[in-house]
Amino acid sequence: MRGLRYAPFSFAVVNIGLMGLITLNYVALTEGIMALVTGFSWLRNFKLLQFHGLPALLVLFIINFLGIFLLLIIQTTIGHFNAPLGIIIPFSLCILTIYTTWEYNPLNSLMLLRVNKNNILLLLATTLLMLIVYLITDRYSEPNY
Structure with missing residues (x-):
C-alpha cells in the first residue's frame, strides 16, 4: 500500500463500490428469479405504497x-475492529427487526407490511450516515493484518 502510494481513502472508496456492485447483483438476481418464477403474473396486482406494477417492483428493488x-x-465497519461482532450485530439487527415494532428502525422497510415513506427516508439517511462513518473509521484506524 505505502510503496505504491495508494491512499487509504481510495481503498475505502473501492470497497464501497464493490459492496454496492455485490448488492446490486444480489438484488437483481433475487428479484429476477422472483419475477421469473411467478411468470410476471403477480406484477399486475403488486402494490407498494402508491405504486402499482413495474414501478412498485422498482421501489422494492431500491x-x-x-x-x-x-x-x-x-x-x-464493525468487522474492521472485531470480526465476530461484525457478523453478529447485523444478524441481531435483522432478528430485532422481526420481533419489535419500533417505528424508527431503518430496517423496517425490508418487511413489506411495514413499508412507508418515512421508513424509506430513514433507511436512506441511515445508509448515508453509515457510509460516512465507514469512510471516517477506515481512514483513521489501523489496519489488522
Missing part, C-alpha cells in the same frame, strides 16, 4: 438495495 447495502456497511 428498498432491498438500501437495506442490504446498509447491513454490509455495518458489517464491514
